[in-house]
Amino acid sequence: MMLQISVAAFYRFAPIADPEGLRARLFAICREFSAKGILLVASEGINGTIATAAARMAGLLDAIKAETGFHDLTPRLSSDEVMPFLRLKVRLKKEIVTLGRVDADPLKQVGTYVAPSDWNALISDPQTIVIDTRNEYEYRLGTFEHAIDPATPTFRDFPTFVEQTLATDKERPIAMFCTGGIRCEKATSYLVAEGFKNVYHLQGGILNYLETIPEEESLWHGGCFVFDRRVALGHGLKPLPLRLCYGCLAPLDEADFSSPDYEEGVCCPHCAPLITPARRAAVRERHRQTQLAHKRGQSHLGPRSGIISDHEPA
Numbered sequence: 001m002m003l004q005i006s007v008a009a010f011y012r013f014a015p016i017a018d019p020e021g022l023r024a025r026l027f028a029i030c031r032e033f034s035a036k037g038i039l040l041v042a043s044e045g046i047n048g049t050i051a052t053a054a055a056r057m058a059g060l061l062d063a064i065k066a067e068t069g070f071h072d073l074t075p076r077l078s079s080d081e082v083m084p085f086l087r088l089k090v091r092l093k094k095e096i097v098t099l100g101r102v103d104a105d106p107l108k109q110v111g112t113y114v115a116p117s118d119w120n121a122l123i124s125d126p127q128t129i130v131i132d133t134r135n136e137y138e139y140r141l142g143t144f145e146h147a148i149d150p151a152t153p154t155f156r157d158f159p160t161f162v163e164q165t166l167a168t169d170k171e172r173p174i175a176m177f178c179t180g181g182i183r184c185e186k187a188t189s190y191l192v193a194e195g196f197k198n199v200y201h202l203q204g205g206i207l208n209y210l211e212t213i214p215e216e217e218s219l220w221h222g223g224c225f226v227f228d229r230r231v232a233l234g235h236g237l238k239p240l241p242l243r244l245c246y247g248c249l250a251p252l253d254e255a256d257f258s259s260p261d262y263e264e265g266v267c268c269p270h271c272a273p274l275i276t277p278a279r280r281a282a283v284r285e286r287h288r289q290t291q292l293a294h295k296r297g298q299s300h301l302g303p304r305s306g307i308i309s310d311h312e313p314a
Helices: 019-032 056-066 115-125 135-141 154-164 180-192 204-212 277-295 303-310
Strands: 006-011 035-040 045-054 074-081 088-092 112-114 127-133 142-144 174-177 199-202 218-223
Touching: 006 056, 006 180, 019 035, 019 045, 019 056, 019 088, 112 115, 115 174, 115 199, 115 204, 127 142, 135 142, 142 154, 154 180, 154 277, 174 180, 174 204, 180 199, 199 204, 204 218
Parallel strands: 035 088, 112 199, 127 174, 174 199
Antiparallel strands: 006 045, 006 074, 035 045, 142 218
16 A cells, blocks of 8 residues: 655754744644644744645645744654544643753753764774663663663653763763654753763664664664554664554563453553553443444544653654
8 A cells, every 4th residue: 555644753952932823833834734743842942743645744844944944954754554643732842852951951062963874883882881762661662782771761760860870971982862863962961961071862863763774784673662653663664563552552562462461452461460450441441432433433532642642752
């Protein structure tokens, strides 16, 4: 089947004088182009992952660039056979990626950008500390060779990891990466402000690497989690055959599906031992309502809408 939906992931740190006004104008533009997804606007910039018909994406991006003045915006483009988002959200935020530390200001300082073509050499150096700045469930699904998992439930927990783990490594090379690059802008800015001397980050993030580096040369293993119905992308930004647990939102593979702890739409091996009978009953009923809605040809705003609501794109 021909891929008919285009998905664009992008961000830009830049001063926004009127975030609320820009939010309203960007919402109108996205509606005009029948786009869905999520777009965040703050005084420090914009961050979004949005989708529309492939034939309309170029016009949508041109309109966003014209409205924001970000003419050098470089979206990462991928595709899907169906719309991967349930609805459109354009939100006003204090930060376009939430770290909660005022000294982490990418408009003032960031680490050194590393192109995908140079990334393998950097992370293969035994002196380099390689850090995956994403959340735990994203790390489990896929990551780079030699990468450390900070075990952070949210990005707000990243400074605690730095303070507890890296305090004695301020002279060593530190290479960080994330999905599209935005977390690393904040993370490297924070480390530079804290006195780290050799801080690097993957330009354009994992998505740029998977789009650019041939699979036979890649040091990436697994899938890159994305916050939409595709769940994960592989090399060439192709969707992988993975689904999420509706109970805990953990990415699942074939081994999980064959586990006795897996119940479709309810729980999986990751959450079954922890789920209470009341929670199991509630999730089972939600799954039943979702199935009924699908039979009627309707979209039920169940677990997947939570993914879009509770996490930040790019």
